[in-house]
Amino acid sequence: MAKEEFTKEQEQLARFAKALGHPVRVAILQMLAKQICCYHGDMSEVLPIAKSTLSQHLNELKDAGLIQGNITLPSVKYCINMKNWTLARTMFETLLTEINNEECC
Numbered sequence: 001m002a003k004e005e006f007t008k009e010q011e012q013l014a015r016f017a018k019a020l021g022h023p024v025r026v027a028i029l030q031m032l033a034k035q036i037c038c039y040h041g042d043m044s045e046v047l048p049i050a051k052s053t054l055s056q057h058l059n060e061l062k063d064a065g066l067i068q069g070n071i072t073l074p075s076v077k078y079c080i081n082m083k084n085w086t087l088a089r090t091m092f093e094t095l096l097t098e099i100n101n102e103e104c105c
Contacts, residue, residue, distance in 0.1 A: 013095065016088040019064035024049060024057045029080065032067060038079035 019025060027047060032039055042052045043058075058078065061067040065084040070077045 004059060012087075013091045015064050016066065019061050019066055022057065022060075024053070025061055028057060029066065032078060032080045035079075038077045040068075040075065040077050042076070043078070077104065082086065 020029075024047065028043065028062065031043070031046065042051075044054045047054060058067070062069060064080055066088065066099075067078055068081045069079070
């Protein structure tokens, strides 16, 4: 199947999956999900990774649209992008329910 043949939905789901494909990014989302409001502060004080590595993971999540953030030094604020998170959840649920539960071969 050529790239042109993939639907926008397939490409979007793959983008979400890629963003979720690293344990640090999953930990970031879990941390943000526990917040009543947006997270303010330095996540590198909470997560056991270097600031530069954390920045790369935050950018990956932002690029996928799963989080949103404002960087106005010295303040940094991150939140889950609820619109896109709801979309991702719906897309994954659809995919997982489409898979036939019967064993083959």
